[in-house]
Amino acid sequence: MKVTQKDLLNIPKKALLKGHFACAGCGSTLAFRHAIGAIADKVILVVPASCASVYQGGGKGAAFNVPTINTAFAASDAVASGVRRAMKTKGKDDLKIVIWGGDGSGADIGIATEIGACDRQEEILHIIYSNNVYGNTGGQRSGDTMIGAKTATTPYGNTTPRKMVPFIMMANNARYVATASSGYLEDLVYKVKKAVSMTGFKLIQIDAPCPPNWRSDSADTVKIAQLAVKTGVWPLFEWDRETNLVEISRPSKKYEDITNRVPLTEWTKLQGRLKSITEDQLKSLLADTERQWNFIRKFM
Ligand SMILES: Cc1ncc(C[n+]2csc(CCOP(=O)(O)OP(=O)(O)O)c2C)c(N)n1
Ligand code: SF4
Numbered sequence: 001m002k003v004t005q006k007d008l009l010n011i012p013k014k015a016l017l018k019g020h021f022a023c024a025g026c027g028s029t030l031a032f033r034h035a036i037g038a039i040a041d042k043v044i045l046v047v048p049a050s051c052a053s054v055y056q057g058g059g060k061g062a063a064f065n066v067p068t069i070n071t072a073f074a075a076s077d078a079v080a081s082g083v084r085r086a087m088k089t090k091g092k093d094d095l096k097i098v099i100w101g102g103d104g105s106g107a108d109i110g111i112a113t114e115i116g117a118c119d120r121q122e123e124i125l126h127i128i129y130s131n132n133v134y135g136n137t138g139g140q141r142s143g144d145t146m147i148g149a150k151t152a153t154t155p156y157g158n159t160t161p162r163k164m165v166p167f168i169m170m171a172n173n174a175r176y177v178a179t180a181s182s183g184y185l186e187d188l189v190y191k192v193k194k195a196v197s198m199t200g201f202k203l204i205q206i207d208a209p210c211p212p213n214w215r216s217d218s219a220d221t222v223k224i225a226q227l228a229v230k231t232g233v234w235p236l237f238e239w240d241r242e243t244n245l246v247e248i249s250r251p252s253k254k255y256e257d258i259t260n261r262v263p264l265t266e267w268t269k270l271q272g273r274l275k276s277i278t279e280d281q282l283k284s285l286l287a288d289t290e291r292q293w294n295f296i297r298k299f300m
Helices: 005-009 027-035 037-042 051-055 076-089 103-109 111-119 165-171 185-196 218-230 250-256 264-268 279-297
Strands: 043-048 068-071 096-102 125-130 176-181 202-207 237-240 245-248
Touching (some): 005 185, 027 185, 037 043, 043 051, 043 076, 076 111, 076 125, 103 111, 111 165, 125 185, 185 202, 202 218, 218 250, 218 264
Parallel strands (some): 096 125
Antiparallel strands (some): 237 245
8 A cells, every 4th residue: 555656646636726825835735735635535524723724715716625514623523423424324434534633623622522532433534734833823832832842822932742642542542543744745645545444533643844833934844844754853653453553654764763863953943933942942852752752662
């Protein structure tokens, strides 16, 4: 089921039409075009309040060209559960119900309904595109914000470790959990296609650079996403409940060994939100990165 660069080029561009309202260099829409494009003929999207509610456009000029239901901030997993059941009743089991939402809902405000859907083993895929903030409302800190990052509500840099949603969902017996990146689209598409082929609740969390909130150059989005992997700060992996094993994904393999990692400052220096990170904050960010890797290693 490997996805090649040629497969990527063959993904129909019809899921996200021209004229969407996202900022230039938006990592979320880059991921969307490929991830949702790859399953566009069989998907119903559920979108909680987020940038995606806005960048999809509306009416005749809507850029989302797949059936889409917009929901209240905390309700997407509950709505998706209902849609899944309704479609089953109609014999449309082949339709894939996919949530496309930010980390504000996926890591914080919608997490109760998310765990509820996971607990009930609803057959849905929840995709969190993590721009690390509440982007749509001005860039406030979320539970997924990196240590040291300046946001609208952490002007001196965020001090708290990230809430690791993939690990929460592993602990809650999801069917499949993976991380992905806007900088590695073959890997992302492979994981999305795999997840929708499975029954039960699945979660994929994508690192999605956000130029206005990360105060980065729009042209650097892919570079920044790739550096997050190369510095080890965003490990790419998948976990399958059947085996209870984590597999480190190909782009991350080399960087499991800390001595192979690119220095974190190569990644921070490209982002205004992290450019003036203090020594202490950098140490804490490195420790939080190791915390992730140490957790992952327990399942290898
Ligand atoms: C209960 C509730 N609280 C707050 C809001 C206002 N609100 C709408 S979108 C949003 C931010 C969404 O952040 P995130 O989920 O990270 O997605 P992003 O905007 O970054 O894409 C907020 C706070 C709301 N719609 N409902
Ligand atoms: S604020 Fe960030 S996530 Fe939202 S549309 Fe702009 S670049 Fe994309």
